[in-house]
Amino acid sequence: MYWDQATETMSRDQLEELQLKRMKETLNRAAKAPFYQTLGIADYVIKDLSDIQKLPVTTKQDLRDAYPYGMVCTPLQEIIRLHSSSGTTGIPTVVYHSREDIQMWTELVTRCMYMIGVRPDDVFQNMIGYGLFTGGLGLHYGAERLGCLTIPTGPGNTKRQLKFMKEFDVSVIHVIPSYALHLADTLEAAGIKPKKEFPKLKSAILGAEPHSEETRAKIEDFFGIDAFNSYGLSEMNGPGVAFECPHKQGLHLWEDAFCFEIVDPETLKPTSPGERGELIVTTLTRQAMPIIRYRTKDLTMRITAECACGRTHQRIERISGRSDDMMILKGVNIFPIQIEQILIGTPGVGRNYQIILESKGHNDHMILKVELDPSMFIGDISSLEKLRAKLIRELHDEILITPDVDLCEPGSIPVAQGKAVRVIDNREL
Amino acid sequence: MAHQISLFVENKPGKLDAVLASIIGKKIDIKAFMIASAGKFGVIKLLVDEPFKAREMLKDAGHAVALEEVVVVEIRDMPQGIKDITDLFASKGINIENAYGFSVQEKPKSLFIIETKEPSNIKEIVTAKGFKVLSDAQIYAL
Ligand SMILES: [Zn+2]
Numbered sequence: 090m091y092w093d094q095a096t097e098t099m100s101r102d103q104l105e106e107l108q109l110k111r112m113k114e115t116l117n118r119a120a121k122a123p124f125y126q127t128l129g130i131a132d133y134v135i136k137d138l139s140d141i142q143k144l145p146v147t148t149k150q151d152l153r154d155a156y157p158y159g160m161v162c163t164p165l166q167e168i169i170r171l172h173s174s175s176g177t178t179g180i181p182t183v184v185y186h187s188r189e190d191i192q193m194w195t196e197l198v199t200r201c202m203y204m205i206g207v208r209p210d211d212v213f214q215n216m217i218g219y220g221l222f223t224g225g226l227g228l229h230y231g232a233e234r235l236g237c238l239t240i241p242t243g244p245g246n247t248k249r250q251l252k253f254m255k256e257f258d259v260s261v262i263h264v265i266p267s268y269a270l271h272l273a274d275t276l277e278a279a280g281i282k283p284k285k286e287f288p289k290l291k292s293a294i295l296g297a298e299p300h301s302e303e304t305r306a307k308i309e310d311f312f313g314i315d316a317f318n319s320y321g322l323s324e325m326n327g328p329g330v331a332f333e334c335p336h337k338q339g340l341h342l343w344e345d346a347f348c349f350e351i352v353d354p355e356t357l358k359p360t361s362p363g364e365r366g367e368l369i370v371t372t373l374t375r376q377a378m379p380i381i382r383y384r385t386k387d388l389t390m391r392i393t394a395e396c397a398c399g400r401t402h403q404r405i406e407r408i409s410g411r412s413d414d415m416m417i418l419k420g421v422n423i424f425p426i427q428i429e430q431i432l433i434g435t436p437g438v439g440r441n442y443q444i445i446l447e448s449k450g451h452n453d454h455m456i457l458k459v460e461l462d463p464s465m466f467i468g469d470i471s472s473l474e475k476l477r478a479k480l481i482r483e484l485h486d487e488i489l490i491t492p493d494v495d496l497c498e499p500g501s502i503p504v505a506q507g508k509a510v511r512v513i514d515n516r517e518l
Numbered sequence: 519m520a521h522q523i524s525l526f527v528e529n530k531p532g533k534l535d536a537v538l539a540s541i542i543g544k545k546i547d548i549k550a551f552m553i554a555s556a557g558k559f560g561v562i563k564l565l566v567d568e569p570f571k572a573r574e575m576l577k578d579a580g581h582a583v584a585l586e587e588v589v590v591v592e593i594r595d596m597p598q599g600i601k602d603i604t605d606l607f608a609s610k611g612i613n614i615e616n617a618y619g620f621s622v623q624e625k626p627k628s629l630f631i632i633e634t635k636e637p638s639n640i641k642e643i644v645t646a647k648g649f650k651v652l653s654d655a656q657i658y659a660l
Pocket of ligand 1: 398
């Protein structure tokens with residue numbers, strides 16, 4: 090049941106010793122990168138793991154400022170690949186990998202896949218974007234390393250995805266949760282029963298998008314499979330940073346490869362156990378481009394309890410939002426995922442949505458745009474008004490604010506690819 | 519019985535054109551249409567020559583569309599004819615979900631379209647009073 094039992098079940102003492110050793114090596118390597126030279130990283134002394142809190146943090150903006158090679162600490166001939174984040178405007182953030190880096194990344198992804206029961210006789214369909222985006226290639230390398238028949242379909246082309254799943258007897262899929270729901274809708278509309286159509290399908294790896302427990306349950310119920318939450322970010326390779334084990338009680342974050350902290354996003358002080366905060370991650374094995382204390386902006390919580398699976402690597406709770414996704418409206422903290430939950434539980438509307446924030450006089454005001462589900466439309470205006478009123482009521486119960494709800498035509502809200510920009514803030518400061 | 523298409527639209531400039539573009543010029547003729555609006559969205563009601571085909575076309579174009587049975591009654595003159603019918607309904611205690619009328623050009627004829635949960639009942643009541651209830655084909659033949 091373990092891909093690498095020695096590492097996965099290493100005692101906490103040994104694991105922390107390994108982390109400290111690798112942390113020191115990381116600092117030595119980072120000291121060769123121009124960006125960390127200017128920060129004077131060579132002057133910091135790490136005696137034990139808690140000293141990491143004295144180190145400076147690295148932000149996405151730092152990565153941009155160091156573009157193109159300011160964070161690289163090995164000669165270019167040792168670098169074999171780069172990936173770039175999905176930034177739509179301005180300077181992209183680029184991450185470089187040596188051969189060793191790619192091998193380590195592959196190792197981590199393989200570990201994750203093996204953990205959820207993927208084996209060489211599985212047929213794996215990878216529906217996540219290939220290319221500069223890390224999701225597709227990351228899982229692709231892991232699946233091949235494991236020995237699966239790997240089908241690199243990438244995203245989109247729903248008809249072909251479903252045809253391949255059926256004809257190649259696919260048993261494991263890697264998919265963005267919103268796309269998995271779209272596949273479910275498509276099958277439902279065509280009256281196709283997934284258990285009959287895909288008898289071998291056993292699990293889905295849900296990646297690239299934070300999602301709620303409700304979304305997971307919906308996918309599991311519809312397809313009759315297990316769905317596992319995969320967490321990663323391109324700055325930390327991509328997928329393979331943290332992953333759910335079969336117990337689905339949080340995601341094991343691989344501490345031999347990463348050192349993580351949970352901090353208050355305002356003060357950067359560690360949060361107390363059981364308190365949510367921003368995840369900060371340091372690479373421990375990265376050769377070409379070590380990153381120290383990277384601010385992921387993802388909000389989560391550390392789970393220190395031992396996991397029934399026997400792995401000693403600590404877990405994080407599923408990502409509950411991004412610190413920069415969080416909206417503060419009339420002093421209330423609101424996360425898009427709360428809105429997502431309501432939409433999933435409301436028949437008659439789609440799952441795609443957009444939030445617009447405006448100033449009304451001195452007050453903040455929220456407009457939620459949501460698409461009508463065409464299959465539920467019965468033609469009369471009064472049922473639409475009831476639907477709208479129901480949404481407003483339920484949203485108010487969840488977020489304590491009364492938003493305006495605009496019902497929109499199906500397909501009129503742009504479909505989010507990857508980490509979606511769902512919030513448009515037009516408020517005056 | 520006649521059929522009416524209901525189509526969900528946002529109340530925004532150009533939206534109506536965009537919706538109608540998916541059927542106009544594609545061998546679907548619109549005999550009448552009415553817009554029921556509720557603030558930022560509305561429902562367009564359409565009487566067309568081939569309602570089932572039009573529904574499929576609109577559905578394929580991704581629209582939220584529904585097809586309902588409606589009672590289409592022929593009336594002689596607009597204000598008095600409508601009053602005759604509404605009086606009739608009032609006397610029988612019948613609730614109308616929605617209704618609208620339109621005149622047929624170049625002919626001294628008007629049509630009154632009634633949406634109701636029980637179209638067959640209404641049909642009986644109005645025909646018993648001597649009104650003519652039209653089918654899809656008859657509407658189009660006007
Ligand atoms: Zn576990």
